[in-house]
Amino acid sequence: MDTPSMPSWTRGTTILLVAFLVAGFIAGIAVAAITPLTPSRTYATTLTNTQTTTVTKAYTTTLTQPSTVMRAHTTTLTLQSVVVTQTITTSVPHIPLTFEVKYSRQFEIRLVDGYKIVRDALNRTLILVPRGQQPPPGLNGVVVYTPVERVVLMSATQVALVERLREHAPWILDRVVGIMWGGQYEWYFEEVAERLSQGVIRDVGPDYSPNFEEIVTLRPDLVIIYTFPGSDLPTRLEELGIPYVVDNEYLETTSLGRFEWIKLIATFFNLDEEAYRIFSEVEGEVSRIVSDIKRAGLAQPVACWFMVYRGVVYVAGGQSFPANTLAMLGARYAFSDLESKGSVTINIEKLLSSCRDADVVVYPTSFISSVQDILSEAPELGEIKAFREGRVYAYAPTIFQLGYYDTEGWIRDLAIILYPNLYPGQTTTYFIRLGG
Numbered sequence: 001m002d003t004p005s006m007p008s009w010t011r012g013t014t015i016l017l018v019a020f021l022v023a024g025f026i027a028g029i030a031v032a033a034i035t036p037l038t039p040s041r042t043y044a045t046t047l048t049n050t051q052t053t054t055v056t057k058a059y060t061t062t063l064t065q066p067s068t069v070m071r072a073h074t075t076t077l078t079l080q081s082v083v084v085t086q087t088i089t090t091s092v093p094h095i096p097l098t099f100e101v102k103y104s105r106q107f108e109i110r111l112v113d114g115y116k117i118v119r120d121a122l123n124r125t126l127i128l129v130p131r132g133q134q135p136p137p138g139l140n141g142v143v144v145y146t147p148v149e150r151v152v153l154m155s156a157t158q159v160a161l162v163e164r165l166r167e168h169a170p171w172i173l174d175r176v177v178g179i180m181w182g183g184q185y186e187w188y189f190e191e192v193a194e195r196l197s198q199g200v201i202r203d204v205g206p207d208y209s210p211n212f213e214e215i216v217t218l219r220p221d222l223v224i225i226y227t228f229p230g231s232d233l234p235t236r237l238e239e240l241g242i243p244y245v246v247d248n249e250y251l252e253t254t255s256l257g258r259f260e261w262i263k264l265i266a267t268f269f270n271l272d273e274e275a276y277r278i279f280s281e282v283e284g285e286v287s288r289i290v291s292d293i294k295r296a297g298l299a300q301p302v303a304c305w306f307m308v309y310r311g312v313v314y315v316a317g318g319q320s321f322p323a324n325t326l327a328m329l330g331a332r333y334a335f336s337d338l339e340s341k342g343s344v345t346i347n348i349e350k351l352l353s354s355c356r357d358a359d360v361v362v363y364p365t366s367f368i369s370s371v372q373d374i375l376s377e378a379p380e381l382g383e384i385k386a387f388r389e390g391r392v393y394a395y396a397p398t399i400f401q402l403g404y405y406d407t408e409g410w411i412r413d414l415a416i417i418l419y420p421n422l423y424p425g426q427t428t429t430y431f432i433r434l435g436g
Contacts, residue, residue: 099272103257106248107264109272112139116146116267121248122227122234128267144243147270148221152178154207156185158224158247160405161262163189168274175269177218178204188401212236222268226250253321253341254328256283259407285408286328289415293330293422301418303331304355304386305362308378313351314343322362325411331418334358348380360417361386362431366395371434393417393431403430 099109099116106121115136116128125141135143153159153176166172173191182203187193195201202218205211207226210233215223223244225233237244245268249261259282266275305322306315316322316333317340323333334354338344355361361384363374371392375382386392396403403410406429413428 099263099267100276101260101263103254104249104252104260105257106251107261109263109267112136115139117141118245118264118267120264121246121251124246126243126245142243144222144245144268146268147175148268149175150177150218150220150222151175151268152180152204152215152218152220152223154180154223154225154247156181156401157249157404158265159189159192160401161259161265163192164262164278164405165266165269165271165274168278169269169271172269172271176201177220178202178215180204180207180210185401186397188398189405207231207233210236212240215242216240224265253319254324255321255407255411256286258321258404282408286411289408289412290328290330293415293419296419296422298419298422301331301359302334302357303360303362303418304334304351304358304384305364306335306351306355307363307365308348308374308381311377313346313348313378315346315351316364317342317344322364325414326418329411329415329418331360348378352380352383355384355386358384358386359389359391361392362417363392363394363434366397366399366432368394368434371436374434390433390435391417392434393428394434396428396430396432399430406430 099111101108108119110117110119113136117139118126118128120126127135127139127141127143128146129135129143131145131147153162159176159179162172162176173195176195179192179196179201180203182196182201184203184206187196192201196203202214204214204218207228208231220242223237223242224247225237225244226248227234227246234244234246245264247261247264249258252258252261260279262279263272263275266272303326304315305326306313308314315335315338318333318336318338319341320343323336326333327336335344368374371387374392375387381387399410403413410430413430416423416426416428417431
């Protein structure tokens with residue numbers, strides 16, 4: 001669960017994915033190393049909902065006004081030829097909405113003069129303006145009218161976050177009109193697959209060469225993208241005058257940092273409260289998993305996270321996403337001394353020296369089906385303890401979609417792999433234990 005985009009390819013086309021297999025599958029490039037369950041930065045703002053009205057009436061009556069609007073207005077009613085002008089002034093209680101970003105280093109959401117202001121992964125400013133209102137004077141940034149009604153997504157991980165929000169807002173998928181790589185994925189979200197096959201959601205081409213003509217035709221209010229070296233997508237969208245926001249969740253170094261991007265996506269749909277509720281549930285479940293491991297007082301397992309491709313060994317750096325996740329779960333990562341947030345290349349000798357006594361090996365790809373597939377590339381790996389004891393795991397094909405959607409389940413899977421005695425009889429969903 002490392003890259004933002006991973007189509008379903010045949011074995012013969014895997015050469016085209018070397019860059020992602022190395023930089024994505026192995027580690028993910030990160031902007032900061034943080035301790036997963038210790039919030040490092042909190043920015044909080046509270047929204048209050050106040051409604052002001054005035055009442056002029058010539059008789060005694062009671063009218064109830066819903067408390068869901070955020071602006072004053074006047075309602076004129078005619079009852080039995082008597083004109084009643086309502087201008088009721090009330091203070092309406094509202095659930096506090098806190099824009100809190102605890103784990104991610106790459107985005108923030110603020111409230112300025114009553115408008116939500118988003119800073120995205122490229123440090124760009126977006127001003128979210130409620131439909132029917134005018135942009136605020138004196139604030140500079142890209143204006144996006146919310147809630148957005150027509151959205152183009154760029155990756156399966158973004159779709160996964162939309163699907164998680166859909167549990168609370170079933171209508172949200174109706175707002176998705178296009179997906180890059182849409183026709184190339186093997187989709188594990190049935191509704192998404194159906195809408196793509198029916199043309200309700202359009203495939204707008206690959207990330208490296210999108211179909212801009214199709215994107216323009218779709219008239220999106222917003223395109224949610226990620227960036228990578230050599231991509232001219234931001235420039236082209238700016239030239240076309242299409243608003244976009246940069247979601248580089250795959251660069252985060254922690255599981256909660258990655259999942260926290262649900263808050264950014266949700267804010268464009270005015271689903272902030274739903275996103276914070278979901279995130280709090282996931283955070284709580286992850287904390288319970290970590291607490292259970294600590295209370296059990298089990299021996300610290302040694303784990304290795306690597307892949308061999310054409311004789312070159314790629315390992316996740318000591319400050320990478322896999323390394324931080326393993327550390328969060330109390331494991332000792334064999335390459336914690338490699339001060340890298342991405343992947344590192346080493347030789348077989350170094351690999352064997354560091355991993356010979358490893359209890360667990362995670363081989364981060366779904367393109368293999370047995371240990372023999374690995375040993376055919378590097379027979380020496382058979383000397384590693386995890387290979388001898390049958391504790392070698394690869395990714396399940398569902399990991400990039402369902403594993404991100406179910407982040408707490410993905411982390412629970414890894415805990416099961418590391419501490420099988422703590423979870424007797426339980427099997428994993430997003431990792432596959434490889435046989436001979």
